[in-house]
C-alpha cells in the first residue's frame with residue numbers, strides 16, 4: 001500500500017473514504033486486532049461527530065483520504081480514541097501514517113489561514129490546489145514548510161551523536177537545524193554543526209529527505225565528514241555530544257524517522 005498525494009477529489013468514490021479527524025494534534029483512530037487504523041467516512045463511526053475544514057489529501061490504493069478538524073462529539077466508542085502521531089509510530093501501517101503526516105499539516109494550515117496576512121480579509125479556498133486566496137488583494141497562502149537539515153557526521157569509523165536538551169529521555173540522535181532565509185543547504189549544514197558542537201565538516205553529500213509534521217518541518221538529510229576542531233557543546237541546545245562507534249551506540253530514534261535512517265546508513269557502512 002502506498003499513499004499517493006492529491007489535492008482534487010475524484011468525481012466518484014470507488015470505496016468508502018478514510019477520514020483523518022484531528023483534535024488539536026491528536027488523530028481519531030480505531031483499534032482493530034491490535035492494529036490502529038483510521039475509520040472510514042461512510043460508516044456510522046462519524047455520525048456522532050461534528051467537524052469542519054475538510055480537505056481531500058490523496059489516496060491509498062484508490063481509497064480517498066480526507067482530513068478535517070474535530071469540533072465536538074459524543075462519547076467515543078470503546079475501540080476509538082484520540083492519539084498523537086508520535087504515539088502511533090510503529091502501531092499503524094506506514095502508508096496511513098504518511099497520509100496522516102500530510103493531513104495534520106493541511107488541517108493546521110487551514111486553521112491558521114482563515115484571514116489574509118496582508119489585508120486581514122477572510123480568505124477563500126482554491127478548488128484545484130491547497131491554497132487560500134484573498135478576494136480583496138489577491139494574496140495567496142500555501143501550506144507552510146520549514147526546511148531543516150539533518151546531518152550524519154563521521155570521523156573515521158565513528159559517528160557524531162548528540163542528546164538534545166528537549167529530549168524527554170536520554171536519547172541520542174544526529175544533529176539538525178532549520179535553514180535560515182538566504183542560506184544554501186550546504187551553508188546551513190556547516191553553520192549548524194559549527195554552532196552546536198564547534199567543529200568544521202567537509203564532503204557534504206545529499207542523503208534523502210522526509211516530511212516531518214512536528215509541526216511543519218521538511219527534513220533534508222546529509223552525510224558529512226569531520227574536518228577540524230574539538231567538540232564543544234552549545235549548552236543552550238544540547239546536553240551532550242560525542243563520537244560513538246557502531247558497537248557502543250546509545251538509545252537512538254525509532255525506525256520511521258530520517259534520523260534513524262541516517263544512523264542505519266552509518267551502521268551498515270561501518271559494522272565490520
Ligand SMILES: [Zn+2]
Pocket residue numbers: 116117118119120121134135136137138139
Ligand atoms: Zn488580502
